[in-house]
Amino acid sequence: MRSTAVSKELRREVLEANLRIPRAGLATLTWGNVSGVDRDAGVFVIKPSGVPYDELGEEDLVVVSLSDGSVVEGHLRPSTDTETHRSLYLAFPSIGGVTHTHSTHAVAFAQARRPIPVLGTTHADTFNGPVPVTAPLTPRQCATDYEYNTGQVIVDLLGRDDTRAREVPGALVAHHGPFTWGSDATRSLEHAVICEAVAEMALHTIALGTVEPPQHVLDRHYTRKHGPDAYYGNPPSA
Numbered sequence: 001m002r003s004t005a006v007s008k009e010l011r012r013e014v015l016e017a018n019l020r021i022p023r024a025g026l027a028t029l030t031w032g033n034v035s036g037v038d039r040d041a042g043v044f045v046i047k048p049s050g051v052p053y054d055e056l057g058e059e060d061l062v063v064v065s066l067s068d069g070s071v072v073e074g075h076l077r078p079s080t081d082t083e084t085h086r087s088l089y090l091a092f093p094s095i096g097g098v099t100h101t102h103s104t105h106a107v108a109f110a111q112a113r114r115p116i117p118v119l120g121t122t123h124a125d126t127f128n129g130p131v132p133v134t135a136p137l138t139p140r141q142c143a144t145d146y147e148y149n150t151g152q153v154i155v156d157l158l159g160r161d162d163t164r165a166r167e168v169p170g171a172l173v174a175h176h177g178p179f180t181w182g183s184d185a186t187r188s189l190e191h192a193v194i195c196e197a198v199a200e201m202a203l204h205t206i207a208l209g210t211v212e213p214p215q216h217v218l219d220r221h222y223t224r225k226h227g228p229d230a231y232y233g234n235p236p237s238a
Contacts, residue, residue, distance in 0.1 A: 006045060006063050006073070010036050010185075014045045014097075015058050017189040021101060022053045024193050032101035033079040036185030037089050039096075042066045046085060048076035066090070069148075080147060087151025088181060092158075092165040097185030099192040102177045105199035109133065110172035116198060119205045123198040124218035125225055128167035131195060132157055136174045154179060167226070170195045 017034040035046035062074035116131035134153040141149035170180035180191035
């Protein structure tokens, strides 16, 4: 097994993001994982497979090669979703972290094979359009390299468009659940929290009867947080 110099900061960030999954109510048992990539080192750090969150420590995290998926460091097997994470990292250079959960409301949309629609400004603050849903995997995609192909159906859905991946930082895999991403592991987890929240809001709104929101209002909410004219929030303290 090769050794690599993965920063302590990346390990801590990935651990903390994984520990936030159950705190945010995004997973039952161990149904969720977060990774973070170090592109200079050519590796990413991910949760080990099946380890309960309350038993997870920094030493349990697994370091995986970005180029071929081999384990570089770690004494445990990496998440079974590791190849899906790797597929997304290879396709979209802007992605620095990936989160996968089986959160209830987002999974409901995935199982129904319906995108999460933009029904208000809460959604538009983060996702510049619906959270899309993939086509189902084919028998061949399931039979060979299933987890990698799970990432590839997302890649195909987004047309390998890195700009679109930045503007809509998540997708639903049909009959499976949500994958979200961001500039780092922390941001990918935050997008998972938001994805679940807007999915729940959408289901309640659909039950009441949807009203098409004005596009100019949605655009305003997205652009005040993203892009060159963004003005939401404050810069970090010096």
